[in-house]
Amino acid sequence: MKRLLPFVFALFSALGISQNEENSQIIQEFRATVINAQTNFPLESVHVINLNQVKGTITNQDGKFAINAAVNDTLYLTYLGFKPQKVRVTNDMFKFEDTKISLTELAYALEEVIVRPYQLTGFLEIDVKNLPINxxxxxxxxxxxxxxxxxxxxxxxxxxxxxxxxxxxxxxxxxxxxxxxxxxxxxxxxxxxxxxxxxxxxxxxxxxxxxxxxxxxxxxxxxxxxxxxxxxxxxxxxxxxxxxxxxxxxxxxxxxxx
Structure with a gap:
């Protein structure tokens, strides 16, 4: 009997791990709100992609979105002028419906742009010949x-x-x-x-x-x-x-x- 106990415990442990892995693969609707990290204001039209399920959506005017996901899926959020964000979905995020994801603004430094003149004359037939051709x-x-x-x-x-x-x-x-x-x-x-x-x-x-x-x-x-x-x-x-x-x-x- 004593020899059987370790085997029984090991069996139940393996079953528990298998059950947890199975639960983590359950796909359900995940909801969250995307906000500006500096102002806490919601961000509209943020693109959200589930990299694991290869599904995408965008946030509404209140910064809210819903997307199918499973535990441990990775969400990739992008928005013009903000740093892209990767978020790992957890069990707690499904339990609590007030999940907020913050995006940080990027500071863009405009580089010098050199515009090369094409020496246009104003005559279409001549100017067309001066333009670069692919x-x-x-x-x-x-x-x-x-x-x-x-x-x-x-x-x-x-x-x-x-x-x-x-x-x-x-x-x-x-x-x-x-x-x-x-x-x-x-x-x-x-x-x-x-x-x-x-x-x-x-x-x-x-x-x-x-x-x-x-x-x-x-x-x-x-x-x-x-x-x-x-x-x-x-x-x-x-x-x-x-x-x-x-x-x-x-x-x-x-x-x-x-």
Whole structure:
């Protein structure tokens, strides 16, 4: 009997841990209010993203929001002019409905901007010729239904695309094969209108980094090796970058099946 007691205690302990883990995965509606840390005033139109569930929402005029979440999910809050905030959801936050999340204002220092004159003459036909032209090219391969954007300083773009198809150990597999979990989030991100609206207004890649759990350098490497031009990578908004990564990933899945 004495020998059985430690086993029984261990069994109940394991069951208790398993039950706690199961409870922590229960998804329910989480409510909170977002306020300005300096003034305590509510903030309207703050973007809130559940990084685990890949769902988004925004705060109303009273700074309140509701989003589906489970215990230990991470919420990512962004608002123009304020420092982004990551919040881990706890049991207590579900128990008490007066949860407040504070965002801190950022102080922006405007840097000197040099405007280079284009020596405009006032004659449209002449001025159009003086404006800079984006000379990026689009390459496509029959049957894949995909296109690739390459800069004017990338003469090997076609070779890279063909090499990716003919080489079984291509770079796309090396890029995406090591990050299957992050890449599975792409479809969820594209299906959520709130997340898409947020990404359409972003150009800093910070939200994408949090959602995909990739470094900014990883994102640039993916797009570079999918033959997107430097000008596109630098100027596209985060939604365009998301769609570009998604297209590249869909191509990877086709190649991987082959």
């Amino acid at each position: 000379t990026s090219y689009q390459y496509s391969i029959s049957g894949l239904n995909k296109s690739y954007e390459a800069g004017n300083k990338n003469p090997s773009a076609v070779t890279k695309v063909l090499g990716a198809i003919l080489n079984p150990a291509d770079l796309l597999r090396n890029l995406f094969g090591k990050k299957p979990k992050q890449m599975r989030k792409l479809r969820q991100m594209k299906e959520d209108d709130d997340i898409r609206d947020l990404l359409a207004s972003k150009f800093d890649r910070e939200t994408l980094i949090q959602l995909l759990q990739l470094e900014k350098m990883d994102i640039e490497d993916i797009l570079n090796n999918c033959n997107y031009s430097k000008s596109f990578i630098q100027t596209a908004n985060d939604l365009q970058i998301l769609d570009a990564i998604s297209s590249c990933y869909e191509e990877y899945k086709v190649l991987n099946r082959k």
